[in-house]
Amino acid sequence: MNIKDIMSNNPVLVKPTTSVKDAAAYMAREGIGFLLAGADDELIGTLTDRDIVLRAVATGKDLENTTVADILTDDMLYCSEEQGVEEVARNMGEKQIRRLPVVNAQKRLVGVVSLGDLAKHLRPETAGKVLRDISMKYSAH
Template sequence: MTQYVRDIMTGDPVTVEPQTSVTAVARIMRDRDLGAVLVTDGDRLRGLVTDRDLVVRSVAEGGDPEQTTVAGACSDEVVTVRPDDELNHAVELMREHAVRRVPVVDDGRPVGIVSLGDLAMERDPESALGDISVARPNP
């Protein structure tokens, strides 16, 4: 049976505008237990920023996180998939580009995100990665 991205994607992704401060994005990630948010300009995808991006591209550079915007920390060359793409296509892209998350766009607008954890749960919920993906975060 063919599976599609829409079948496992996490819908209604959290988005921020490029001028959002690094501190504000970090708080959103903490409060919503997220490892990544999408950066949008209006309703168009501009990039993706992970918790690691915030540390490596912003905090480690010594900038003031209150004054530094997420535009400088996000990955702006983002690989995307569509909801109607076959799931295997998403897996191939993730492998080829060595990414853990792929935004799902419909007509250029972000509608979801597919993560390595989503794939692990779909393919083998009993695997170690599947167990980790559903585990509650550390307090």
């Protein structure tokens, strides 16, 4: 099974010029903690609720005048829609991340895959290892 078979389609991109306040409000309204930043189907970075807390709120930035581009993570990891579920799960565990943008062969954004998406399709031993690896990152902070 490949990532394209389980990923969430129609990823939402926020513009890099969006204020952090508006991005946080969107996250709250949609009940999500992760946004992709870019234009059209070109990804320039990711923004998590944790990024907002650590890079904006904790440092006292003005949330109305600070933009997504100011605090996003641009050291992006992503996977291909053609990669296997087990391989991507192992990579996510090793890198200790919960969500990955998915790109096609032309490196254009086509979706997002989350740990929850993967967990439904993994062998129990793989799922357990990935969860332990990712949990180590969040328990260390």
